[in-house]
Amino acid sequence: MKRHALATLAVVAGALCAARPASAQGVEARSRPSVATAADSALEAQTTAVASTLRCPVCQGESLQDSPSDLARQMRAVVRDKLRAGETPDEVRAYFVSKYGEWILLEPTMTGLNILLYFIPVLLVIGGLVLVAFLVRRWTAPESTTP
Amino acid sequence: MIDLLAHNALLVSLAAVAFGAILTPVTIRTGRREWLQLVYGAVYANFLLVSIAAVSMVVALVTHDFSVSYVAQVGSRSTPLLFTVISLWGALEGSILFWAWVLGLYSAAVVALHRRRLGNLVPYAVMTLLAVAAFFAILLVGPADPFLPVFPVPADGPGPNTLLQNHYLMAVHPPLLYLGYVGMSVPFAFALGAIFSNEAASNDWSILSRRWMLTSWGFLSAAIIAGMWWSYEVLGWGGYWAWDPVENASFLPWLTATAYLHSVMVQERRNMLRLWTLNLCVATFVLTILGTFLTRSGILSSVHAFTTGAIGYYFLAFIAIVLVTTLMLVAGNSERIQTKGKLGGAASRETVFLLNNLFLTAVMLTVLVGTLYPLVAEAVRGVKVSVGVPFFNRMALPAMVSLLFLMGVGPALPWGSTTWADARKRLYPPGIAAMILGAIAVIAGARSVYAILAFAFVGYAAMSNVREFWIGMRARHRAHGESWPTALVRLVAGNRRRYGGYVAHIGVLLIALGITASSTFRSEREATLTPGQTLTVAGHTVRLKNLWGREEPQRSVIGATMDVVGKNGAIIGTMEPRMNYYRVSDQPVPTPAVRSSITGDLYVNLMAFESSGANATVKVIVEPFVPWIWFGGLVIVIGAIIGLGYGGRSATAPAPATNPAPSIASADS
Amino acid sequence: MNWKRAAIAVLAAAPLIALFAYGFSRDPAEIPSPLPGHAAPEFTLAVFAPGEGPLMRPLGDTVRLGALVGKVVVVNFWASWCGPCRAEHAGLSETARQYVGKPVRFIGVLYNDGAAAASDWITQMGGQSYPAVMDLGSVTAIDYGVYGVPETYIVDASGRIAYKYVGPIPPSVLRQWIDSLLPNATATGMMPLAVVR
Known part of the structure; x- marks a missing residue:
């Protein structure tokens, strides 16, 4: 996204950008992000749900939903288009x-x-609960059982 | 010049710690206790020497001495002074130097505070600390030497990692984290010292170590919250926790340390759970090393992965040595440490503590398994998989919600035992609070079962913990006619450990409320605005005023000025979300603008913009109750500080008459 | 000291240590693509940079992958803001020229970039022999599972992805792979595989 900054530095902020090597062109052709419309809030909710389960390829562990990167945004648009075309969330995934x-x-x-x-976590909790129940029983048993 | 001084200081410090670690057993075996002065001298010398190295590094950074390899790696003439100083921990070598310094500080403090104690516990604990220090000293003179000479000397450097120089919280979070992480070496050292000195069957070592654990726990809690705050302010997606491996790495020892702080109370009162408590102590330390290893070695992909290289193998060797040694020692001596338990009754605080330990351990193991699973899957199936937010939320939330519930039950139940009828009576007011808060959540629109339960249990536990203060204050007020504030102060001062714990509970509840509310009632919208256009999210309206650019020495800044428009159309504030383009990186660092109030945050992030300034794409997020998380962190720290105070013996005072605790005198040999 | 218990505990730690040791042999940033061996996703994209000489495609023309069945197709994803793309550019352009007259086509697919900036970049880099196309919304890039640029895919004559290369592709690798897919190639016996930088 560097290029946008370069462009803006040159155009918006005037001659601020002297230190930067590249010039400021080509931003006009950039596709604008596909912006959510409130028109189809169900589709939007479904897009959010699916995008939250997919990992952004260019980020660190962020989901498509959370990532501000260009690619994540475009992938969200793909998710939205596929859902709109009638694919199920599982098919999109x-x-x-x-x-x-x-x-x-x-x-x-x-x-x-x-x-x-x-x-494993479920078994651990169940096993742990059984163990705690067992220990509490044993530790509260009448004196005779303890040496 | 300075690098030579520092390098030699580190070499001598390695010699000192190795000497001290080896001399300790010799001293004890030969009965020449006067030699212990040499060991303790080595500890102080190590602290002095590592301090010289750390100060040298700061001086080298501030004077832009690019002949020093670390400065050439992270320094830059254009970086502001604050960020130049804190780049001490901005990359691998510096952070290890800082780690060694904090460890030196803790070791010196342990010696200063405990050296007069008789017996072999303290010498062996010091030996353990010296052995750990030796590992870091080896790193610092070997694979992580930050003072290597650079030739030819570069005129300038790239500056610190852009993510780390974008926010002042980076001056706060890492030192807190190191103080927490490294501090957990001290209880570990006491645990091993207790085994070496045959004192593990007594309560002494845990009485010595629990304050160190509480101190480190307080630092770690603050560090985790500061880290959440940092990611909220810098990463630009309006979240504060992503279950990233490095976040998990900080959370794992926090969980075992929390379990320890509870189980150690049962150990002291009931003379039981001794082996378990010792295990928690050891596990906490192992998890700090494991977390550092996982995130720093590049073995797992993480935001914080610094580098791969030789240092990873050193860490692997160290972790293997630590695991093998401690497991051998603990398992080999387990029969001697174990004690028979005895409980007054099932309806008691002890039972709740057992469950609390169970769920804390379950969360810890779930997070650990989830964090390591990508490695397992690749080893077994040869496939790369991800384990992320949806997994951790699904698997860890139930246990965490259960813990909220237990936080309400525990304080309400007495030590020893009570009848079920009494227990019901004690749990009645919290139950009412739970229903009220749960109902409010449902009315407010919460539909997820976990969210509703979380709200209800926050109410439950809050009532339970606050009621403890209320009951105590009322008793003092009635008995001594004290004014309410006096009653509160005297109540807390009379049993600082207990009431510090309740304060910490309230801090955790504030955080739980903030997290639950902000994730349940979050609303967000993204839109492309031209100047003058507005965007409304959940009743908050912002209007794009203009786009601007600014050149700073180390970065270029693109910002959008947004007016916050009130209900009547008046401008009630201005927000300036920015994107910072650092010279050294292709990736811009988003810098969202956050407008906080007691009910929540308005969070605006600049996503993209047109070069002409014609429009900007912004994401507006309304997140209720987020500031409560940061405030809760502060309350936890206050709780820890209260709990650290010397509250006398009352920590174990009101023993139930129905069922006297078994004598612990025999253990206190 | 109960040595039996101690030994059991140590054995329990062994798998964990082995797992970490194994972890060192892997790079977490290296994610194998599932695409090689499967049919190449179809695309129809508009040319914005025509290429030169015999490889030229007029501006505004579209390139459809399906129309190139029977030819080996090199699909290179790139951008003008991508540093490593500079390193591979000359080699790609030259290799494309070397295969003029053979059933081989090169296509540059622009990734998250503007046509004007990209055309300028090509001029700066001294031209590009093969045409470049515009991928609006990165739909094609996502179809190819692109993580970042540069990435290069080689599609065989039957329309199947044979190879993927992540990072600047060395001309020698490129030629070797193309040759292995040409009909008169000496049987190399090399299995198609994903090679990641």
């Missing part, structure tokens, strides 16, 4: 997986090895 790999999903699918990821 599958499209991005086919292009970028599983990496793009911020939440791993509940299949194969990934199941462990979801079950």
